[in-house]
Amino acid sequence: MATAVALAAGVTAATAAPAHHAPKHGKQSKHVLLISVDGMHQSDLEWYVAHHPASTLAKLTHRGAEYTQAATSNPSDSDPGGTALMTGGNPKTTGIYYDVEYSHTTDQPGAPCIPGKPATGGDVIYDSPDDALAKVPDFLNPSNGTYPSFDENGSVYPGDVDKNPAAIMRLRNNASSFNASTFPVDPATCRPIMPWDYVGDNSMFQVIHRAGLRTAWSDKHAVYLSFNGPGSNGKSIDDFFGPEIDSQAVEPNGVPYPQDDDWAHIDAATKQYDNYKVQAILNEIDGKGHSGTTRTGTPAIFGMNFQTVSVAQKSRSTSANLIKNADGSYTPSVPQAGGYQRVGGQLVPGPVLSSALDYVDAQLGRMESQLRKDGLARSTTVIVTAKHGQSPQDPNKLVTVKDGPIVDAVNAAWAKTHPNNTKLIVAGTNDDLWQSYLSDRSQAAADFVKSYLWNHTAQGLTVNKQPVTLQHSGLTQIWAGAASAKFFGVPTSNGHYPDVFGKVREGVVYAGPTKLAEHGGMNPGDQHVLMLVDGPGIRHGVNNTPVETTQVAPTVLSVLGLSPNELTAVRAEGTKVLPGL
Structure with missing residues (x-):
């Protein structure tokens, strides 16, 4: 708590207050399913709906509210972008500017520290190098180096050797997933600052959890336990599932992908990786924990991020699919072009990106089907947006x-x-x-x-x-x-x-010539993302009012009947509920 006070003055008092319900208006939801399709632009949505009028995305636009002028945080990196979704705050109040950043108010990890002495400044890295097992030998060729472990803390795979990737569903993320010695140090206490205590605003998970409702989230790194919020001790997300995307990609039969890379650089592997998080969502819709082994009840707030589109946008050439052979082995499909291409003078998704959008649409369809099967479709609001976009879209500008x-x-x-x-x-x-x-x-x-x-x-x-x-x-x-x-x-x-x-x-x-695009900046491709909201009492329509992804958190609280003013960022920045709901 001392860290939370030092780095996020005012948050502790706010998070200790009792939760208040918002004035009831229209129909309220019992559940909110939040999906971030990382990298997906509003233009991608428009193209996909036009070419796939019977798709799940098209149905969402026809039933719900579509915001055509949605913008991410700035910088638009994954960490500030995800934190914006969960807190309603921009970097000026969250203090989150990037997943690999620096702060003049902390001490360097591992450096000598005397409690109470002025801060010397230090790296603030909340990323896969912070995993408890950040160096696992390459399974295919140990001389090539190391990867972080798929399960971060070594709780799933004996000896850290991943021979059954589907077993990752048993992963339980908590403080044991981290090597805290790599975290920035609080100069007041000389103790490492846990990811949730570095955030300057409380999160919607804290407000919802404090109201006695269940919470869950799935993401690409364990360090996104930061979404628990300051002073939470990492316990306001009841069910967090974060298999490490920077770990070595392994086919379903336990054989490493022949490309010998991680889950984020082979789009076929990224789809396999995202499938585990999709299964977690399906289990949670069915009233179970993410592993599907315990009955917990469907969370009030839950969701995940998709990486498949982002990887397809950035890759020059990659395998889009994994083909299962008659003997039970697998073969990645022939690599195809990633990113966008010109067809008839129009800039459209190339073959890998088009396949990635098909994949995401199919998974959203599975989630909607499960909601209907479990009788939750009429009591669940679905929000589909993106932490960040990707730039440039036109490869000729790269x-x-x-x-x-x-x-x-x-x-x-x-x-x-x-x-x-x-x-x-x-x-x-x-x-x-x-x-x-x-x-x-x-x-x-x-x-x-x-x-x-x-x-x-x-x-x-x-x-x-x-x-x-x-x-x-x-x-x-x-x-x-x-x-x-x-x-x-x-x-x-x-x-x-x-x-x-x-x-x-x-x-x-700023990279080597291996990428087609990146995110983090403030050009339109970085920030102009999709925003769809569909649920009980949500009026159908296209809204051209400029909105920000920070408005997701207060909107989630509002549709659950909780007060958006419980969020410190809402009070500090004046973040509003999405208009027209």
Whole structure:
């Protein structure tokens, strides 16, 4: 609790208050099923419905409310995007800017710490390297290195060798899933900060759990137990299921995929991976825990994220399906083109992405069928949206740039006049945005980085891997120091925001030439996502009012008959329930 007080002032008192019910209006739901189709744009929805008029997605648009101008958080990375869905807050109140970030208000993991001394600053990494078993030898070729364990804490597979991936349904995520020594350290106590205590706002799971209702969620990393919210001790999500997507992909018969990669880089494997989370949802609809072995009752709030579309959007070429052979073995299908392509002058999903959308639609159909079978269709609100989009959609706009040489050049230029500080940029993750954390937090240092980036000419590669020169390091706008704090709406004393923040030219991705797209930035492809709501009393219609994914959390509480004002982000940011409901 001391950590929650130190990092999220005001949240503890709010989360300790009794839950209040919202004024009843129209029909209320007993359950909310929330689905994040990571990467899916509003344009993807429109294309799919037009070409598949009998699909589940088409039926949802015909029955429910469709919001055509929905935007994600900014930055639009998975962690701030997912946290926005669960809390109703943007990074300025949640304090979550990326899944791999830095904070000037914490100490570095493993560094000497004296309680009460000023913070030295440190990495804030809530990702698969934090798994209790982050280094499991490659099953196919141990000399190739390691992967994190599929079950994070080694509770499912003896010796960590995954020979039956379906057994992952027995996974139970909790604090034992983590190696807490990798977490940022609270300088007040010198203790690691658990993922849920780093979040600056309480979550809808806390409000719903405190009201005596059951909660559940399935996601791609155990660290998304952060959605439990500060001061929860990780216990406001009653049933969390987070098989590690960065682990080695293994076919259903226990044989590693011949591509020797993780679940997030082979779309056939990603579908198999998502299937486990889909099964968890089906079990929960049926009134059981995610494993299907215990009867618990259907949660009031539950759901999952799909990764299949995101992987299909980013992959240049990948197998879309896994073919079962007569002898019981499996063969990944012949790799096809990922991303989007031009057909008749129109930009449309390519073969792998089209297959991924078919897959997601079919799984949504299975969930709807299970709701009807269990008599829950008339008491369940279904929300389909996305934590983030993906940019660029047009592959001809893609330019990949290696950011490492740029960072090194900035540091070298600074060191010429500051020989005692040879590393000005100490941290930052640049996907299709730029963010740097500085060892010198003066405005002069921030302005130095901004000036260097703006006057630097970067070298990149087009989608066809042809060299191209980019002005301004590939950026179109840069906020530095106080301007960055103002951009995010926080005081300069707030230590979580990046000291230098930049918007890229559409299509620029700071990576090697292996990807077609990325997320995290603020171009339309990053942020313009689908938003569908269907359930009891929801009026059908197309709503063109601009909305944000932060509005999901207060909407969930409202349709369950709970007060959105129980969320600290709602009170701090004025986040509204989705209009027209």
